[in-house]
Each structure stands twice: as structure tokens, then as C-alpha cells.
Amino acid sequence: MLGQVLVNGLLQGGFYACIGVSFSIVFGIMKIINLAQGTQVILGAYITYAASHLLGLDPFFTLPLSIIGLFILGYMIQKYLINLVAKGGLIITSLLTFGLNLILINIALLIWKADFRGTNPWYMGMSFEVAGVTIPYVRLLIFVIAILFTIVLELFFRKTETGNSIRATALNPKAAQLMGIDIGKTYCLTFAISSALGGAMGTLFILAKPISPFTGGDFLIILFSVAILGGLGSIPGALLAGIVLGMVESFSTMFFGIAFQNVVLNLVFILILIFLPTGFMGKRFYG
Amino acid sequence: MDTSSLLRIQNLHAGYGDVPVLWDIFLKVDRRKIIGLLGGNGAGKTTLLNVISGIISPMKGRVHFLEEDITFSNPTRRVQMGITQIPEGRLLFYGLTVKQNLRLGAFTRKDKASLEKGLDAIFQLFPRLAERKDQLAGTLSGGEQQMCAIGRGLMSRPKLLLIDELSWGLAPLVVDHIMVALKKVYEEMELSMILVEQDVQLGLEFSHRAYVLETGRIVKEGRSEDIIKDPDIRKSYLGI
Numbered sequence: 001m002l003g004q005v006l007v008n009g010l011l012q013g014g015f016y017a018c019i020g021v022s023f024s025i026v027f028g029i030m031k032i033i034n035l036a037q038g039t040q041v042i043l044g045a046y047i048t049y050a051a052s053h054l055l056g057l058d059p060f061f062t063l064p065l066s067i068i069g070l071f072i073l074g075y076m077i078q079k080y081l082i083n084l085v086a087k088g089g090l091i092i093t094s095l096l097t098f099g100l101n102l103i104l105i106n107i108a109l110l111i112w113k114a115d116f117r118g119t120n121p122w123y124m125g126m127s128f129e130v131a132g133v134t135i136p137y138v139r140l141l142i143f144v145i146a147i148l149f150t151i152v153l154e155l156f157f158r159k160t161e162t163g164n165s166i167r168a169t170a171l172n173p174k175a176a177q178l179m180g181i182d183i184g185k186t187y188c189l190t191f192a193i194s195s196a197l198g199g200a201m202g203t204l205f206i207l208a209k210p211i212s213p214f215t216g217g218d219f220l221i222i223l224f225s226v227a228i229l230g231g232l233g234s235i236p237g238a239l240l241a242g243i244v245l246g247m248v249e250s251f252s253t254m255f256f257g258i259a260f261q262n263v264v265l266n267l268v269f270i271l272i273l274i275f276l277p278t279g280f281m282g283k284r285f286y287g
Numbered sequence: 288m289d290t291s292s293l294l295r296i297q298n299l300h301a302g303y304g305d306v307p308v309l310w311d312i313f314l315k316v317d318r319r320k321i322i323g324l325l326g327g328n329g330a331g332k333t334t335l336l337n338v339i340s341g342i343i344s345p346m347k348g349r350v351h352f353l354e355e356d357i358t359f360s361n362p363t364r365r366v367q368m369g370i371t372q373i374p375e376g377r378l379l380f381y382g383l384t385v386k387q388n389l390r391l392g393a394f395t396r397k398d399k400a401s402l403e404k405g406l407d408a409i410f411q412l413f414p415r416l417a418e419r420k421d422q423l424a425g426t427l428s429g430g431e432q433q434m435c436a437i438g439r440g441l442m443s444r445p446k447l448l449l450i451d452e453l454s455w456g457l458a459p460l461v462v463d464h465i466m467v468a469l470k471k472v473y474e475e476m477e478l479s480m481i482l483v484e485q486d487v488q489l490g491l492e493f494s495h496r497a498y499v500l501e502t503g504r505i506v507k508e509g510r511s512e513d514i515i516k517d518p519d520i521r522k523s524y525l526g527i
């Protein structure tokens with residue numbers, strides 16, 4: 001029983017970690033709170049829904065489509081909207097992403113209506129058992145891909161020249177400019193990567209659960225919690241935070257029932273922040 | 288046409304918003320020359336360097352580099368052409384290692400293969416940086432930070448190096464050490480420099496020619512050895 005709760009929490013946590021990371025990098029690097037990120041995840045899910053129904057593809061194999069689609073969308077949002085008002089500061093950009101969220105929701109409503117829509121891959125109900133713990137294949141797949149993407153992203157930021165130029169821009173935009181780094185482009189790329197990661201998570205989400213245009217809103221509390229608990233902008237921190245949240249959710253559902261899930265989640269969130277105000281991995285030289 | 292000229296600034300006016308800070312600046316840097324840019328607080332030295340780097344657009348006037356009009360070129364283009372600034376306050380990437388900082392200096396360079404050679408050259412110039420290459424730049428001492436900033440600037444293989452307040456906040460001994468290194472760089476690399484200094488004595492000793500800025504205007508220019516003998520300059524800047 002305990003093993004099952006732990007495994008459920010871990011599997012859910014991997015997904016939370018990855019959507020949290022996608023949200024956290026935009027804040028960590030550009031100081032932009034992307035209130036539309038939940039809905040961008042959902043758009044990724046809709047791409048999978050549409051492609052798998054129209055083309056008859058296995059929903060999992062639509063992953064490249066949601067990644068590319070959201071990458072392009074994210075790049076354009078940053079280039080033609082956010083970059084134009086970025087100097088206005090946090091409140092202006094937050095208003096902008098708030099409005100953007102409403103627009104994206106309405107576009108989804110227009111195309112797909114308010115109904116719940118899902119995919120039904122043939123491996124849907126299948127699972128295997130290890131030491132009395134049931135592990136559904138879909139859940140494991142989601143977990144593995146989410147963790148894989150998170151690790152790849154961290155390596156991208158640490159090991160590649162482009163990744164380092166993005167970190168440099170976050171640390172000191174003026175110095176980055178003096179090195180010849182095009183800050184506007186760097187911001188577009190960062191937002192695009194975040195959106196693409198969100199889109200990929202949308203594909204994973206709709207493998208397991210149906211969605212409506214409003215499902216993205218449910219992610220917002222998770223996005224904030226993971227980003228803040230992890231230490232803003234820290235990917236390893238977000239990974240840890242996602243898994244902690246998954247565990248808390250899994251345990252609270254077991255002990256207090258599903259109704260109290262959000263209450264417990266928020267309580268733990270506040271407690272951790274009291275004792276670790278910079279989150280798990282807040283760093284001295286990170287903004 | 289004067290082919291030895293690297294940078295030419297004509298009739299330049301610049302400022303912040305609508306407020307002008309620089310008036311009617313004419314300035315010329317020849318190949319393989321060190322130019323001193325001197326003046327007190329708020330004279331406009333940093334502003335002028337930022338106009339040359341393309342961070343600030345001029346209100347009026349022209350900037351030419353290698354006979355190309357770069358008045359409205361972006362900073363990236365200027366770094367590619369060979370203009371690199373070592374900014375006031377160093378502005379290192381504190382959360383990155385010394386080596387990562389240096390590598391970012393070469394961001395616009397296409398020949399990534401010779402990057403390791405460039406790193407070696409910097410480490411030879413400043414052995415202290417070699418010892419600390421995997422340390423975060425934010426944990427370096429002031430002198431080491433300035434070495435790292437100079438190294439980062441040199442990684443782009445500049446033709447014109449703009450150095451803002453090299454001596455700021457450093458002990459005289461450290462300044463001497465860095466000056467020796469800079470002289471070596473000047474002798475070994477084909478480059479020119481604009482050296483902004485509040486320490487007028489230092490700026491004049493180290494340069495071929497100098498400009499003196501006062502509240503946004505050039506009030507004196509000429510050979511450094513002449514300016515250092517100028518009674519006005521001696522009185523207002525050297526306290527003699």
C-alpha cells in the first residue's frame with residue numbers, strides 16, 4: 001500500500017517537475033511570469049488530439065508535432081508581443097500573458113468546444129506489477145519522457161554554447177550584449193524552448209487524461225509551486241520540487257481524500273517556504 | 288583618404304532620452320594606437336564608449352569603423368567587426384565559471400577551433416586565471432575579476448579594445464601588474480585601445496594621444512606627452 005502511494009507520487013511528480021521547469025526557465029531567465037503556460041500545455045495536447053484523430057497516428061508519436069508547433073508559437077509570442085513591452089516590467093508582462101491566456105483559451109474553445117477530449121492509445125489500460133505495486137505503462141512512459149526532457153534541458157543549459165549564452169543573458173543582459181549576444185533573439189529562443197517543452201508535456205498528459213480548454217488553469221498552482229519551491233530558475237531544484245509535490249499529492253489523497261489534496265499541497269508549500277525561503281536550490285549568484 | 292584610421296567619430300551628440308550628455312564630439316583612433324579618454328565623474332566617458340559599442344544610439348553625428356559607417360549598426364555587428372568593450376565595473380557573469388566567461392567572450396567568433404588556443408593565450412597572460420578556471424567568477428578577488436574581464440574581452444580578438452576604468456577599486460600593485468599585461472597584449476596583438484581613466488596620470492603615461500572630456504565636451508586633445516605638461520591639466524587633474 002505504502003509502496004503504491006510512493007510510486008504514484010513519483011510518477012506524477014516527474015510530470016509536475018517537467019511542466020514546472022518549462023515555466024521556471026522563463027521566469028529565471030527573463031523575469032516573465034507566463035500565465036499562459038498551462039494553456040500552452042493544453043495546446044500541445046490538442047495538437048496530439050487532432051493529429052492522432054486526423055492522421056490516425058499513435059498519440060505518442062505526435063510528440064515532434066506538438067514540440068515544433070509550440071516552439072514556433074512561443075517564438076512568435078516573444079518576438080511580436082512580449083519583447084515589445086519587456087521594458088515595462090513584471091506587471092505589464094504579467095498582464096500581457098494573462099490576456100494571452102484568455103485568447104488561447106478562446107481559440108481552443110472556438111475550434112474544439114468546451115467538451116472534454118482524449119486519446120485512447122491501445123496500451124491505455126495496461127500495466128505490470130512489481131513487488132505488489134501496479135505500474136501502468138502510460139504513467140511510466142510519461143514519467144520517463146518528462147525526466148528525460150528535464151535532464152536534456154539541463155545539459156543544454158550547462159554544456160552548449162547557446163545554453164551558456166542564455167544563462168549569461170539572464171545573469172547580466174548588458175554584459176551579454178557587449179559580448180555580441182543578440183538579447184532579443186535569446187529571449188525568443190528561451191520562450192520557444194519553454195513553450196516546446198510545455199507542448200511536449202501536453203502530448204504526454206492527453207495520453208492519460210482527457211482535456212478541455214480550461215484544463216490549463218488547473219496547472220497554474222503546480223507551475224508556481226514547482227518553480228518557487230525549486231528555487232527560481234533552477235532545473236535540479238524544480239525536479240526535486242516536482243517529485244515532492246507529486247508525493248504530497250499522492251499521500252494526502254490517501255490519508256485525507258482527494259477533496260483535501262489542494263489544501264495539503266498549499267500547506268506544505270507554505271511550510272517549506274518558511275524554512276527554505278529560497279526554495280530547495282536557490283543560488284547565491286542567480287537572480 | 289587616411290587609411291591608417293580605425294575609428295572616426297564626427298560631430299557626435301548623444302544622451303539618454305531627450306537629455307543630451309555629449310556634445311559635438313570629434314575623435315579619431317589610428318591603427319595600433321592607444322588613446323586616453325580622461326575626465327572627472329559624469330563627464331560622459333562611459334556614455335561615449337557605449338555609443339561606440341552600439342549600446343546607445345547617437346542623436347546626431349557619424350561613427351565610422353574601418354571606413355564603414357556603423358552609426359546605426361547593432362552591438363553584435365560591432366563585436367564581429369572588432370570593437371570590444373571591457374565595461375566599467377567589469378560586469379562578469381558571476382554565476383558562471385572563469386572559463387565559461389572567457390568562452391562567452393568569443394561568442395561571435397566563427398573559428399571555434401582556435402578557441403582553445405585563445406584560452407591558452409589568456410591563461411599565459413594571467414596565470415592566476417588558469418589556477419581558477421573552474422571557479423565561479425563571482426568568487427574572484429577584485430584584481431582577478433579585472434583580469435577575467437580583460438581576458439573575456441580579448442577572446443573576441445578585437446581590433447579596437449575599449450577599456451572603462453581599468454584601475455577602479457584596485458590596489459596600485461594590482462594595477463601595475465595588469466598594466467604590464469596590457470602592454471604585452473598591445474605589443475603582441477594588432478590592436479588599438481581607448482583607455483578611459485579617472486586616474487589621469489596613469490591614463491596619460493599609458494597612451495599615445497589623449498582627449499579630455501568635461502561635462503560632455505572635449506576640452507583638450509593632443510599627444511599625451513604634451514598634455515601631461517599642460518599647466519591647466521596639471522592644475523585641475525594632477526593636483527600639481
Ligand SMILES: Nc1ncnc2c1ncn2[C@@H]1O[C@H](COP(=O)(O)OP(=O)(O)OP(=O)(O)O)[C@@H](O)[C@H]1O
Pocket residue numbers: 303308326327328329330331332333334335375485
Ligand atoms: N542610464 C542613464 N540614464 C540617464 N542619465 C545617465 C545614464 N547614465 C549616465 N547618465 C548621465 O550621463 C552623464 C555622463 O555619465 P557617464 O557615465 O558617461 O560619465 P563618466 O564620465 O563615465 O563618469 P564616471 O567617471 O563617474 O564613470 C552623467 O551626468 C550621468 O548622470
Ligand SMILES: [Mg+2]
Pocket residue numbers: 332333334375451
Ligand atoms: Mg564611467
